[in-house]
Amino acid sequence: MAYQTYTTDVLVVGGGVGGTAAAIQAARRGVKTILVSEFLWLGGMLTSAGVSVPDGNELAAWQTGLWGAFLRELQHRQPGGLDHSWVSFFSFDPRIGAQIFADWVGELSNLQWISGQVPLEVWRQGNSVTGVRFADFVVNAKIILDGTELGDLLALGDIPYRWGWELQSEWGEPSAPADFNLLTQRYPVQAPTAVVMMQDFGADVAPEIPPASNYNPSVFAGAWDGYGGETFLNYGRLPGGLLMINWPICGNDYGEGLGRLIESESSRWEFIQECRCHSQNFAYFIQNQLGRRYGLAAGVFPGEPTAFGLHPYYRESRRLVGLTTVREQDILPVMGGKVAPLHLDAIAIGNYANDHHYPGEDFPLQPKSIRWGGRWTGIPFTIPYSCLVPKLIDNFLVCEKNISVSHIANGATRLQPVVMGIGQAAGMAAAMCVEFNCQPRDLSIRKLQTALLEDERSPTAIIPLFNLSPDHPQWLQQQTYYLHHPQAYPINGYSPSLSESQCYYLTANQVLIRTSNYFTGIFHHQDQQNYSLTITAPKIHQNQTWQLVTLRSHIDEKLQALSHKQLLKIWGRLNPSGNWLLVENLDE
Numbered sequence: 001m002a003y004q005t006y007t008t009d010v011l012v013v014g015g016g017v018g019g020t021a022a023a024i025q026a027a028r029r030g031v032k033t034i035l036v037s038e039f040l041w042l043g044g045m046l047t048s049a050g051v052s053v054p055d056g057n058e059l060a061a062w063q064t065g066l067w068g069a070f071l072r073e074l075q076h077r078q079p080g081g082l083d084h085s086w087v088s089f090f091s092f093d094p095r096i097g098a099q100i101f102a103d104w105v106g107e108l109s110n111l112q113w114i115s116g117q118v119p120l121e122v123w124r125q126g127n128s129v130t131g132v133r134f135a136d137f138v139v140n141a142k143i144i145l146d147g148t149e150l151g152d153l154l155a156l157g158d159i160p161y162r163w164g165w166e167l168q169s170e171w172g173e174p175s176a177p178a179d180f181n182l183l184t185q186r187y188p189v190q191a192p193t194a195v196v197m198m199q200d201f202g203a204d205v206a207p208e209i210p211p212a213s214n215y216n217p218s219v220f221a222g223a224w225d226g227y228g229g230e231t232f233l234n235y236g237r238l239p240g241g242l243l244m245i246n247w248p249i250c251g252n253d254y255g256e257g258l259g260r261l262i263e264s265e266s267s268r269w270e271f272i273q274e275c276r277c278h279s280q281n282f283a284y285f286i287q288n289q290l291g292r293r294y295g296l297a298a299g300v301f302p303g304e305p306t307a308f309g310l311h312p313y314y315r316e317s318r319r320l321v322g323l324t325t326v327r328e329q330d331i332l333p334v335m336g337g338k339v340a341p342l343h344l345d346a347i348a349i350g351n352y353a354n355d356h357h358y359p360g361e362d363f364p365l366q367p368k369s370i371r372w373g374g375r376w377t378g379i380p381f382t383i384p385y386s387c388l389v390p391k392l393i394d395n396f397l398v399c400e401k402n403i404s405v406s407h408i409a410n411g412a413t414r415l416q417p418v419v420m421g422i423g424q425a426a427g428m429a430a431a432m433c434v435e436f437n438c439q440p441r442d443l444s445i446r447k448l449q450t451a452l453l454e455d456e457r458s459p460t461a462i463i464p465l466f467n468l469s470p471d472h473p474q475w476l477q478q479q480t481y482y483l484h485h486p487q488a489y490p491i492n493g494y495s496p497s498l499s500e501s502q503c504y505y506l507t508a509n510q511v512l513i514r515t516s517n518y519f520t521g522i523f524h525h526q527d528q529q530n531y532s533l534t535i536t537a538p539k540i541h542q543n544q545t546w547q548l549v550t551l552r553s554h555i556d557e558k559l560q561a562l563s564h565k566q567l568l569k570i571w572g573r574l575n576p577s578g579n580w581l582l583v584e585n586l587d588e
Contacts, residue, residue, distance in 0.1 A: 011141035016044025018400035019147020021423030027111035029431035050195030050309035056352030057417030065460025086578035122157030151318030151402035173328035189316035191255030206295025212277035234577035322404025323386035337491030340381035348421030371529035380464035399426035
């Protein structure tokens with residue numbers, strides 16, 4: 001059969017978070033790029049899967065690269081701001097996120113986006129990947145990236161990958177099991193979730209939600225015990241009364257027969273349908289327990305049914321066997337420190353706590369969180385470039401959850417902001433391999449790191465430093481210094497050469513100030529990282545006490561230095577769902 005043939009410099013297969021970021025970055029670098037996606041929306045976990053309350057990389061110092069640009073664009077476009085849920089600092093309508101990605105892609109004349117296509121065959125010549133066949137066309141490329149949700153190119157191209165658990169004997173990971181057991185057998189990977197969007201109608205007028213045929217209310221019994229119904233719903237509250245339902249406790253995680261995801265197209269579709277029915281039953285349970293004020297949202301996602309994400313939120317996929325593998329030890333804090341070990345070939349930053357999802361099971365993991373800014377956050381870690389590169393295969397990179405990572409460590413590397421950073425780095429690397437006519441394994445790490453730091457549109461941090469926000473005048477200098485002197489990297493994550501008096505912050509920018517409000521009240525300092533404010537003005541919030549949180553290092557330092565019960569005047573934003581006041585500036 002004759003197929004239409006496209007020839008390009010870089011081909012990205014999969015329009016999820018990583019694939020979209022990779023395609024945008026490769027094209028911005030100037031190389032001819034084709035992006036082929038299965039779905040009508042770009043953005044994967046952030047948009048088409050419906051998880052528009054992203055976790056991780058929330059601190060100002062980690063808001064760099066395409067991730068930081070995405071947040072700033074959301075803040076500009078999202079009516080009512082981003083302070084709606086308590087699971088995240090950034091809650092947005094997924095339609096707006098999808099439009100941002102579509103607009104970014106549309107700006108680039110050297111980037112061609114083809115939607116509604118899945119890869120059917122990977123073409124190879126020896127150890128080199130040369131092209132990918134779709135239903136009625138083939139794309140040949142110099143560099144090909146797997147950005148699919150489940151690492152499909154790995155299987156189609158016979159590229160070595162992992163699926164499932166590794167025992168403690170493999171790499172000495174402290175949380176890994178000593179032996180395979182019923183848990184590892186039942187859940188070879190983490191459970192996905194078919195996110196369903198519900199709507200708060202404000203009164204008991206919502207259309208009745210029909211249950212799926214296999215409805216069993218006992219499955220969901222106790223879902224919000226210890227939280228209460230309102231707090232449960234506010235977990236994923238979005239603008240316009242939308243409620244993102246992605247709840248792990250007796251909720252809509254689904255893990256029955258996970259092996260079907262990689263067996264065949266028909267078995268995967270069977271799993272997806274069951275996963276969606278499970279979420280519909282959970283929505284039916286919510287409406288029956290909490291009332292007809294809550295129903296399915298209409299018109300959120302394209303196609304039918306419009307209340308469900310276009311695909312499940314996959315937390316884990318096939319995982320590449322790469323030049324190196326990110327293990328649990330690589331995401332845990334160094335002895336006596338507040339950062340993980342620094343990879344010499346670091347290309348992206350993450351900080352999420354290691355989080356695994358196995359319905360009905362409580363799997364203990366080594367802690368990797370600290371209190372910072374008045375709340376809990378994760379220990380920052382880095383992603384090495386070498387985990388994107390196959391051991392033996394040429395012309396190929398990965399750019400999604402399919403990096404070379406252990407099953408245990410995947411619980412921290414799988415989050416949306418981390419994967420966006422991975423995608424940006426992979427796209428930059430692919431473009432540079434075309435420029436320098438070299439294989440990904442031979443690309444100069446230092447040149448790649450420098451290109452990421454000095455990118456004209458979206459420079460991205462490589463070195464995690466709590467007190468180095470991207471708007472700091474010494475940002476590039478400090479990043480470069482620790483890149484060249486990794487032995488000097490401070491284990492507390494604070495550069496000792498930066499002082500508060502040297503800093504310039506976006507809080508001085510009037511655009512940011514206009515999104516905040518002015519509050520006066522009595523400051524309460526419970527302990528080093530536990531602050532609250534009893535508001536005395538404005539009158540509408542008088543005598544209410546709110547937890548104080550911040551995403552900015554210099555604000556956190558000031559909060560730590562304040563005296564208990566002193567009068568405090570601040571600029572900030574209230575989040576009723578989280579009962580916190582996000583502090584943007586202090587009056588001194």
